[in-house]
Amino acid sequence: MNTYFLEQLIASPSTLPTNTSPVDLAPCVLTIGNFDGVHLGHQAMLAQVRDIANMQNLHSAVMIFEPQPREFFAPATAPARLTNLAEKQALLAENGVETLIVASFDDEFRSLSAQAFADLLALRLNVKALVLGDDFKFGHDRTGDSQFLRDYGLDVTNLHTVTDDSSAAVRISSTRVRDLLLAGDIESANILLGRDYTMTGLVVNGDKIGRTMDFPTANIDLDRLKPALHGIFAVDVVSLDDTGEVIPHGLTELATGEKAGVVGLRPHSLFGTANIGIRPSVDKAHNWRLEVHFPEFQGDLYGLTLQVRFLHFLHGERRYEGLEALKVGIHQDVRDLLEWREHQQIS
Numbered sequence: 001m002n003t004y005f006l007e008q009l010i011a012s013p014s015t016l017p018t019n020t021s022p023v024d025l026a027p028c029v030l031t032i033g034n035f036d037g038v039h040l041g042h043q044a045m046l047a048q049v050r051d052i053a054n055m056q057n058l059h060s061a062v063m064i065f066e067p068q069p070r071e072f073f074a075p076a077t078a079p080a081r082l083t084n085l086a087e088k089q090a091l092l093a094e095n096g097v098e099t100l101i102v103a104s105f106d107d108e109f110r111s112l113s114a115q116a117f118a119d120l121l122a123l124r125l126n127v128k129a130l131v132l133g134d135d136f137k138f139g140h141d142r143t144g145d146s147q148f149l150r151d152y153g154l155d156v157t158n159l160h161t162v163t164d165d166s167s168a169a170v171r172i173s174s175t176r177v178r179d180l181l182l183a184g185d186i187e188s189a190n191i192l193l194g195r196d197y198t199m200t201g202l203v204v205n206g207d208k209i210g211r212t213m214d215f216p217t218a219n220i221d222l223d224r225l226k227p228a229l230h231g232i233f234a235v236d237v238v239s240l241d242d243t244g245e246v247i248p249h250g251l252t253e254l255a256t257g258e259k260a261g262v263v264g265l266r267p268h269s270l271f272g273t274a275n276i277g278i279r280p281s282v283d284k285a286h287n288w289r290l291e292v293h294f295p296e297f298q299g300d301l302y303g304l305t306l307q308v309r310f311l312h313f314l315h316g317e318r319r320y321e322g323l324e325a326l327k328v329g330i331h332q333d334v335r336d337l338l339e340w341r342e343h344q345q346i347s
Contacts (some may be wrong), residue, residue, distance in 0.1 A: 001089070001092065001093040001098060001099070001100055002019055002098065002099050002100070003089060003096050003102065003170070004023060004025075004099070004100070004101055004102070005098040005101075005102050005103075005104065006102065006103040006104065006109075007104060008098075009023055009025065009101065009125065009255075010120065010124050010145060012260065014057075015170075022106065022180060022301075022343065023127070024167070024179060024291070025059070025061070025099060025125055025126045025128065026058075026059045026124060027058050027059065027126050027128045027340075028053070028058050028059040028060065028061040028098075028099060028125070028127055028128065029049050029052045029056070029058050029059070029060055029061065029127075029128065029129045029130070029131065030049075030061045030062070030063060030101075030125065030127045030129075030130050030131075031045050031049050031061075031062055031063070031130065031131045031132065031134075031138070032062075032063045032064075032130070032138070032330065033045075033063075033133065033177050034064060034068045034069075034174070035062065035064055035081045035083075035088060035092065036079075036081060036174045036194060036217065037069065037082035037083055037174045038083065038088065038091035038092060038095065038193075039172055039173075039174065039177055039192050039193050039194065039195065040162060040164075040172050040192060040194045040258075041161075041162035041171070041172040041173065041335070043095055043138055043194060044159060044162045045133070045159050045162075046060075046062070046092070046094075046095045046096065046097060047089060048157060048159055049061075049062070049097075049130045049131045050096050050126070050130055052131065052157065054072075055071075056128070056129065058128055059098045059099055059130065060096060060097055060098045060099070061097070061098065061099040061100070061101060061125075061126075062092055062097050062100050062101070063101040063102075063103055064088065064100070064101070064102055064103070065097055065102075065103050065104075065105040065332045066085055066102050066103070066104060066128065067105055068107065068170070069105050069110075072105045072106065073326055074129055074241070075225055077176075078225060078226075078333055079174070079175070079178060080178055080182075080224075080225075080226045080227055080228040081111070081224035081225065081226065081227065081228060082174055082177060082178065082181075082228050084195075084201075084222070084223040084224045084331065085102070085223070086200065086223065086248070087198075087200050089200070090200075090244050091285070094144065094347060098114070101125065106233070111140055112139060112140060113121070113139050113140050113143075114139030114140070114143045114144030114148055115139075115152060117138050117139050117144060117153045118144065118148065118149055120265060121139040121149075121154065122152070122154060123183065123338045124188045125181070125220070127154065128154070128155065129154065129155040129156070129157070130146075130149060130154055130155070130156045130157070130205075131156075131157045131159055131303075132146050132149075132156060132157070132158055132159070133158070133159060133161075134146075134158045134159070134160055134161065136158075136214065137188030137204070137268060141256050142251060145197050146158055151245055164191070164192065168254055168283075169345075172192050174217070176192060177189050177192050177193060180192070181228045181229040182229060182230065184229070184231060184316075184340055185313075186229075186243065186311070186312070186313060193203075196309050196310075197229075197309070198307050198308060198309045198310070199220070199222070199308050199310075200240065200305065200306070200307045200308070201220040201221040201222060201290065201305070201306065201308075202221045202304070202306075203218045203219065203220055203221075203301045203302050203303060203304045203305075203306060204219055204220075204221050204302075205219065205302070209299050210294075214251065214330075215293050215327070215330050215334070216293065217275075217291035217292055218272075218292045218293075218294070218295045218301045218306065219289065219290075219291050220306055220308065222288055222289075222290055226288055227288055228275055229310065229313075229319060230276055230277040230316060231275075231276065231277065231313060231314070231315060231317055232273070232313075232314040232316075232317070233273070233274045233275075233276065233310050233311065233312060233313055233314060233334050233336075234271070234272075234273065234274075234310075234312035234314065234337045234341060235271075235272045235273070235274045235292060235308050235309060235310055236264030236265050236266055236269040236270065236271055236272065236308075236309050236311060236313045237251065237264065237269055237270050237272050237292060237294075237306050237307065237308050237309070238250060238251070238264075238266070238269045238307050238309075239251050239268075239304050239305065239306055239307075240305045240306070240307055241305075242339075245306075246267075246268050247268070248268050249305075251268075251269070251270045251294075251297075251299070254299040254300065254301065255297060255298060255299045256289045256298050256299050256300075257298055259294055259296055259297050259298035259299075260296070261294045261295070261297030262295050262296055262341065264346075265311065265344055265346055266309065266346075270294050270297060270309070271294070271295070271338075271341050272292040272293060272294045272295075273292070273333060273334050273337045273338075274291065274292045274293075274308060274310070275289070275291050275297065275317070276288075276289070276290045277316075277317040279316070290308065292306075292308060293334065295329075295334055295338060298311075311344075312337070312340055314333060314336060314337060314340075315333075322328065323339070342343065
């Protein structure tokens with residue numbers, strides 16, 4: 001999948017960096033949205049894009065926004081992110097998207113009129129057809145819609161709401177997935193996602209409080225304003241290479257001494273206990289953290305890209321009075337999660 005930033009595609013040659021050539025996109029079928037989570041509803045839309053692209057000999061393309069619009073307008077109250085940009089890129093590529101266009105959502109972009117946005121699609125991005133949700137709006141003050149684009153001359157297919165298999169046939173949405181994850185109902189969230197929920201990030205320096213309590217953790221960069229789930233979880237973790245592929249035995253081979261860790265539930269993974277939240281018991285700035293402790297493991301993980309799969313919700317974050325009480329609480333959590341692990345089958 002080729003990824004382009006919209007500014008790169010619409011810039012005049014004179015404003016491009018030295019040794020950078022203008023990009024002319026192949027004629028394409030485009031869908032537009034946040035695609036946060038790339039859940040089953042999104043996947044149905046992507047399948048429709050692929051089908052039309054194959055029938056009309058066009059490329060499949062997706063336009064997403066960074067930041068997501070509600071993050072731009074009200075970052076403090078914006079919905080939690082299911083997927084950061086890198087995770088979203090990987091999932092879209094897995095779903096057969098050939099071209100990803102990342103539009104910077106800012107004052108200039110949101111000020112585009114419906115006419116200017118349609119011109120952008122047809123004249124600059126070589127869009128021949130679109131697949132859109134039935135409630136899609138665009139342009140300044142959301143004055144454009146699917147009918148506007150049809151009147152403009154573009155072929156528009158509207159994908160109606162995708163629902164789950166329950167008797168109530170409830171709409172599949174990123175909001176529903178967020179609500180389920182926040183409630184710790186990972187299994188139900190996974191059904192709507194069509195896969196296991198994971199988060200991927202770089203291991204970065206933390207404040208090293210865990211190791212002072214004999215529970216060293218890998219501090220994994222979230223790369224989002226706020227995560228979609230909070231609390232204490234059983235996880236399994238794999239190491240990824242630069243292409244996003246799992247490195248065989250990538251973690252166990254880094255073990256020092258005889259502490260090679262507890263085997264995870266998927267190939268090449270280690271079992272871990274994760275805390276994701278603001279750590280209310282720690283006298284530090286309460287920013288969001290994902291910290292994973294690997295029982296019975298010793299090794300240097302700094303700089304690795306780790307993918308964390310959430311398996312089991314134990315409980316929400318708790319506030320402990322002092323570090324000694326926190327240590328006791330962590331010890332109990334690790335023991336409880338290791339006991340849970342003992343009853344699971346390796347896939």
